[in-house]
Amino acid sequence: MNWLREFEAEAERRRLREDPPWARGARLHPDVAKSVQRFQVGEAGDGANLIAKAGDGDYLAAVKLFVAEEQNHARMLAELLRVAGVPTIATHWSDTVFVRLRRALGLRLELMVLLIAEVVALRYYRALRDGADDPLVTQVAARILADEERHVPFHCHRLRIGFAGFSKPVRAAVFGAWRVLLLGVAVTVAADHGPALHRLGVGRLVFVADVLTAFEAALARIRGEEPKPKRVYVPKRARPRGLD
Secondary structure, eight states, X not given: OOHHHHHHHHHHHHHHSOOOOGGGOOOOOHHHHHHHHHHHHHHOOOOHHXXXXXXXXXXXXXXXHHHHHHHHHHHHHHHHHHHTTOOOOSOOHHHHHHHHHHHTSOHHHXXXXXXXXXXXXXXXXXXXXXXXXXXXXXXXXXXXXHHHHHHHHHHHHHHHHHTTTSOHHHHHHHHHHHHHHHHHHHHHHHHHTHHXXXXXXXXXXXXXXXXXXXHHHHHHHHTTOOOOOOOOOOOGGGSOTTOO
């Protein structure tokens, strides 16, 4: 896929598309509002560090457009909070940790950390889209989710190039450590955003299991394999009676 062309086409679609109807207002449960505030902070970076590491040519141009999409997410979430009567927040500890970790690393390791955030975002915005009982919240979450579903394969494509020279044993060891970090992040997010996830109809265990499943699909892409669909874990208490 020509990623620069894909991002340019999306930028043009976004230019021509009307904004969500902010004037209608939105209703956010306090637990969900706090959660959206934290994700808004995470989307609001300027991307300067990633851009500086991206080199030149088509990849640099695509990264700049990727950053612009993330900044648009931050803008839409800020507008959503505003029309719901909820202020934005300046910082959150989880975003601070991610930013400091990414800035200390080279491009490949920064993309590895970024991919974790993107995979978590996939599940979060799906929960927000499907679980919100407000049309404007649903629309904003759907728009962001559609972008995130392109961002993950974009980063996977670059990481596949970055890992091409690794032997299978070394790559397996790196991926194993990566899984451990991903698990820690997923559990932390599930705990930190637990009340909001519950309000959106997603249990903590289901959230973590779904994030792990999406991450395994991303690793398959990086290895050059077709991602295999896996059964999503559902806690026994959430299963209909009569099933094993």
